[in-house]
Amino acid sequence: MPQGNYKVGDIVDLDDVAISPAAFAHWQAAAALGAQALARLYPGMPLDIPDEQGLWLASGELEIFVEVRGVRISQKIPAGEWQWA
DSSP: OOOTTOOTTOEEOGGGEEEOHHHHHHHHHHHHHHHHHHHHHSTTSOOOOOOOEEEEOTTSOEEEEEEETTEEEEEEEOGGGEEEO
16 A cells, blocks of 8 residues: 555655565666766766655556766666565
8 A cells, every 4th residue: 555645656755665675686786887887977076876766657666766967777676576664
């Protein structure tokens, strides 16, 4: 059952969800690769990486994403790999 007033298509506070350890590890790896690529594009400049956010998709998936310097790094978490906290 959705937490609070969230509905499909809403940006979700990641404090309101629990993600499986395996899915979280995949996200961390994807985010690290994205950050490394951005660091190569902007050498010597701080990236100022904001907190990740979630997007609740109609498929039941949760897309975790972060936007840095106009580039979106994201990964979809399958419906069975996350739940409302």
